[in-house]
Amino acid sequence: MPSLVLLKEMIKALRRCVTTRYPFGPPATIIHGYRGQPEIDKEKCTGCGACAQACSTEAIRMKQGEDARIIDIFYGKCAFCQRCEDVCPEDAIRLTERFELAGYERESLRVNNEVRMSKCANCGHTFFPDKQIEIMKKRVLENIKADIKAEVQVDLEKYSRYCVNCRRDLSFTMDTHTRKWY
Amino acid sequence: MGLIDWARKKSPWITHAHCGGCNGCDIEIAAALTPRFDIERLGCLLKNNPRYSDVLIITGPVPKHTEPMLLRIYQQTPDPKIVMAIGECAIAGGIYVEEGYDNYSIARGADNAGGADKVVPVDVYVPGCPPKPEAIIHGLALALKKLPEKKLKAKASNTR
Numbered sequence: 001m002p003s004l005v006l007l008k009e010m011i012k013a014l015r016r017c018v019t020t021r022y023p024f025g026p027p028a029t030i031i032h033g034y035r036g037q038p039e040i041d042k043e044k045c046t047g048c049g050a051c052a053q054a055c056s057t058e059a060i061r062m063k064q065g066e067d068a069r070i071i072d073i074f075y076g077k078c079a080f081c082q083r084c085e086d087v088c089p090e091d092a093i094r095l096t097e098r099f100e101l102a103g104y105e106r107e108s109l110r111v112n113n114e115v116r117m118s119k120c121a122n123c124g125h126t127f128f129p130d131k132q133i134e135i136m137k138k139r140v141l142e143n144i145k146a147d148i149k150a151e152v153q154v155d156l157e158k159y160s161r162y163c164v165n166c167r168r169d170l171s172f173t174m175d176t177h178t179r180k181w182y
Numbered sequence: 183m184g185l186i187d188w189a190r191k192k193s194p195w196i197t198h199a200h201c202g203g204c205n206g207c208d209i210e211i212a213a214a215l216t217p218r219f220d221i222e223r224l225g226c227l228l229k230n231n232p233r234y235s236d237v238l239i240i241t242g243p244v245p246k247h248t249e250p251m252l253l254r255i256y257q258q259t260p261d262p263k264i265v266m267a268i269g270e271c272a273i274a275g276g277i278y279v280e281e282g283y284d285n286y287s288i289a290r291g292a293d294n295a296g297g298a299d300k301v302v303p304v305d306v307y308v309p310g311c312p313p314k315p316e317a318i319i320h321g322l323a324l325a326l327k328k329l330p331e332k333k334l335k336a337k338a339s340n341t342r
Contacts, residue, residue, distance in 0.1 A: 019220045028316040076273035079311040102308045102321035
């Protein structure tokens with residue numbers, strides 16, 4: 001009830017000084033639900049790039065490193081809209097209640113998260129982050145029918161080692177599934 | 183620390199330069215001056231003349247038609263001066279600068295990012311869209327820490 005809160009504040013203001021003692025006294029009071037600095041949990045992040053796509057101001061960018069994918073957050077552009085938190089499938093990115101982000105350098109507002117990429121067993125190029133492939137396997141096996149689980153698991157292990165192009169090239173030579181559930 | 187340095191640190195007068203932008207940050211600066219967050223207890227006084235002030239506060243993405251005015255305000259501020267870029271737009275152009283969208287009206291540097299530091303040197307960056315009044319006070323506290331260093335620089339540039 002915002003009106004009750006307002007009334008309470010008004011009564012308080014009659015009794016004492018309302019000025020906050022912020023830089024010297026206790027830490028600033030933050031209202032529940034305040035959208036502050038977004039932070040990536042490096043353990044949980046799979047590097048899928050959903051946050052980079054949803055970002056409204058291009059504060060989160062997805063860059064391709066040598067053998068890693070870099071999720072790059074620049075707080076100097078972030079509008080604290082919480083869309084990254086909404087779309088993250090792993091709940092890895094969260095908006096904390098921190099607001100003291102000021103710095104002397106522009107680049108001090110940048111935070112990188114590197115996610116290791118897996119390499120194709122055939123051509124040696126990087127194609128997907130390791131963690132994303134693991135999560136994909138887990139999700140597929142969780143949601144599939146029990147009677148075809150074992151066969152699909154074999155296939156997944158086989159196919160997830162190759163990149164998209166190599167998979168297409170090798171699909172004839174590889175021992176493919178029997179297609180009996182189609 | 184001499185008497186003048188002490189006085190300067192205890193009463194940093196500020197000038198607010200609004201360069202484009204949506205007025206969100208300006209309202210937060212106004213909120214920081216109200217009794218609730220009262221930055222006047224730190225000695226800050228909002229001045230409408232840059233010649234009296236020590237701290238120059240910039241908000242907005244600095245469009246090209248505001249660029250000469252901002253440069254002039256910066257040159258009018260006496261040394262040692264501190265420049266604060268408040269809000270996303272003043273730091274890197276914010277929503278006004280996007281990849282693949284060539285915005286003709288915003289001052290931009292070589293890296294295609296906008297911001298006040300493409301026009302004048304900025305000392306303290308305060309992110310937030312808009313920043314909380316507390317965040318502005320925190321930025322001001324950081325700025326005041328930089329004051330002795332700025333003074334030395336100003337001295338060096340004067341003797342040259």
